[in-house]
Amino acid sequence: MPHLTIDYSSRLAGAFDARALVKELHPLVVGESGSSGVCKTLLRPAETYVGDEPSGETLFVHVEVGLMPGRPEARKARLSESILALLAKHLLVDDAQEQAFLSVEVRDLARSYRLSPSAH
Numbered sequence: 001m002p003h004l005t006i007d008y009s010s011r012l013a014g015a016f017d018a019r020a021l022v023k024e025l026h027p028l029v030v031g032e033s034g035s036s037g038v039c040k041t042l043l044r045p046a047e048t049y050v051g052d053e054p055s056g057e058t059l060f061v062h063v064e065v066g067l068m069p070g071r072p073e074a075r076k077a078r079l080s081e082s083i084l085a086l087l088a089k090h091l092l093v094d095d096a097q098e099q100a101f102l103s104v105e106v107r108d109l110a111r112s113y114r115l116s117p118s119a120h
Helices: 010-015 018-033 071-092
Strands: 002-011 040-046 059-067 100-108
Touching: 002 010, 002 018, 010 040, 010 059, 018 040, 018 059, 018 071, 059 071, 071 100
Parallel strands: 002 040, 059 100
Antiparallel strands: 002 059
């Protein structure tokens, strides 16, 4: 049931295999979060992200994981660290001068969250 969104610099599209990443990411999230069901992941390339780099564009990957409320913060923090390690394993940036900033947020879904009965 976890919902995942992966936002990333479109320039990184060739720097990782999204299918391979998701194939490892889903069981990691389900296992470490104690969730049941299947993950749903949305990949969103961002054409422009303005940062403090001299070029004005910063390479980044940000993963957001939405879970049903109730997990301890320490468990969510461990999941975040595991996802960061998995991202680093999958991301290959050719240019040594460029650095991709990786971030993860594991958050509780809003209490208004509902799942369609037909999705079970």
